[in-house]
Amino acid sequence: MSTTTYPVRVDGALDDRLNRWLWLVKWVLVIPHLLVLALLWIAFVLLSFVAFFAILFTGRYPRGIFEFNVGVLRWTWRVEFYAYGALGTDKYPPFTLHDVPEYPAHLDVAYPEHLSRGLVLVKWWLLAIPHYIVVAFFIGGGTWFATQADDRAWGWGSGLVGLLVLVAAVVLLFTGRYPRSVFDLVLGMDRWVLRVAAYAGLMVDQYPPFRLDMGGDDPGTTRLHEQPLEPYPRPAGSPPRQPERQMSAGRTVALVLGVLVTLASLVGLSVGGALLWLDQGRRDSAGFVTSDKVTLSTTGYALASDELTIDAGAASVPHRWFGDARVRVQMVGGGPVFVGLASTSDVRRYLSGVGYTTVTTVGPNSTTYADHAGTAPATAPAELNIWRVQTAGSGEQTIIWPLENGDWTLVVMAPDGSKELSVRADAGATAPSLEWLWIAVLTSSGAFLLLGTLTVVLVVVRQPKPGPSTLQQTLLRRSNERDGETTD
Structure with a gap:
């Protein structure tokens, strides 16, 4: 029996014959597992938060939560062993939190009867930092190369495990054999990662050893030969195997629904x-939830918005939802400016044949336009009676109107219809329903x-x-x- 023990045991038995080609599509085959594991890991984090306070106040890890979290680690290890964490088997992983004796990958953690209340405050972040650096090297961010082409930098950051598994996969593809030395090294790194995961998950107080225990059979955990009926060796200090608690279909459904909710x-x-930030942080003293100011410009005779469509059924519904809208516009460098809102059909007739620009998207760092070729307008904008609301003058000009159903277009021009505009503008709404x-x-x-x-x-x-x-x-x-x- 080994005298060096650790309460986390990770085993993996390499298949004698692996399919040369199956590893190319395993990323598709594990998608169902990845979807389930995404939910299980959310539950893992939430329950670890509960366990944190239980340990802090009682010195004990709740047994039910412990078994669930070990099950999540066990399920994750089986999927990783099947897929690109090891590629050690072609046997499809079972959908269960429990140990499956006939499956070639196993993980077990000895249940601690008592955990340190003080260590729980620091071990998962401060004490584990050195191991996090090693783990990052093993599974991501540790192996990099870069080239420069067309001013673009490219890199590789799969980690040493991913790189070695890729090497083994290529060898398997051409020879039909998985290099045993590569497998032993990969299992040693996977074992290190899972020990750190259990330590960071508050399951053990013993600090993970800085030791690469290579090989599929965990050499860093005592074998319990005195228990020959065990499906596989359990960690030192583990209590005798209890009758397995099977989760019924109803409880499984409830667990998945609980995680989804x-x-x-x-x-x-x-x-x-x-929404709270918009209501409290973006509402000005006049009661309007307001955007940042943006600069808009054109070499044509007018700036027009994209079509604004409001269709919410009853005519009074949009106003109850959004209240009044407001647009404020000021000519850059001073000077008079015209702002008007009209139905889209009327604006299209007015600007037909006119050189103008449509503002398609507006953002703090980028604004996109669509230019329309044409000549100067035949009529100054203020002389038309198409506007739902309009204003013109020097300085900042403001229009306010109640939002209502219809197709609307906002137009900004010089009052005399002259060419080239550059304005600063913002938009807002009272949004009475936001609160x-x-x-x-x-x-x-x-x-x-x-x-x-x-x-x-x-x-x-x-x-x-x-x-x-x-x-x-x-x-x-x-x-x-x-x-x-x-x-x-």
Whole structure:
């Protein structure tokens, strides 16, 4: 028995014969696993947050949460072993949090009866920093090359594990064999990464060793030969294997729904926070939620907005939603300016044959235009009666109008219709519904966050009473058979 022990055991048995070509499409085959794991890792983070406070106040890691989080690590390791973390097997990973004895990849963590309340405050960030640097080298950011072409820099940052697995895959493609030395080195690095993951996940207090324990059979954890019925060796200090707690289909569905609700609530909280920022941070003293000022220019005779379409059914609905709109425009360098809003059809008739520019997109760092060739307008804009609202004069000009259904276009020109314009402008709306909208979104998202988190915790912590494991059922059946033979 080895005398060097660590409470995290990671094993992987390399298949004797691997398909030469299957690794080319495994990235597609693991997509279902990646979708499920994305949800499970969200639950892992949330439950680790719960475990943090449990350890801080009680010195114990809640058993139900511990088993779930170990299951997430175990599931992740099986997928990585199958895919590009090792390419060690062609056997498709099972969809389960439990250990599968017949699968060639295993992970187990000895349950700690007590954890340090002080270490929980620093081990996952401060103490683990040296290991994070090593892990970054192993799985990402550690292997780089760069070239310069057309003023563009290109790089490779898959990490040493990804690079070695790629080498092994190419060798496998041409020879049909996975280099054993490469496999042993890759497993050593994967094992290091998973030990750090368990340590950062607050599952162990023992500091991960700075040691590359290579090979598929974990040499850094004591073998428990005194337990021959174990499916695979368990870490030193592990309690005897308990009957496996099978999660029913209903509980599995509840767990997935709980994670989905939690994820959706986090998105909702982000949206509600953005709406709150708009209402409180972008609303000016006049009550308008206002954009930043942008500079717009044209060498033609007019600036026109893209078509603004408002269609919300009843005529009064848009005003209840958005209130009044406002546009403020000022000529750069001073001088008079005309601003008007009219239906899109009237504007098109007026500007037909006129040289003008349509502002297609507006942004703080980039604005795009569409130019239209033509001549000067035959009529000054203020002489027309097509405008829903208009103003003209020197200095900053402001138009305000109640938003209503229709197709509208905003036009900015010199009052005399002269050529070339450069203006500074902003737009805003009173948006009376914004306040109750962010309140509703934040309130409902907070409620769903509580509901989703509570669902996940109840499913994980309140496990069903364990029934006989598969191993126990097999032993019982064999015992009954022997009893029957003795009786005969």
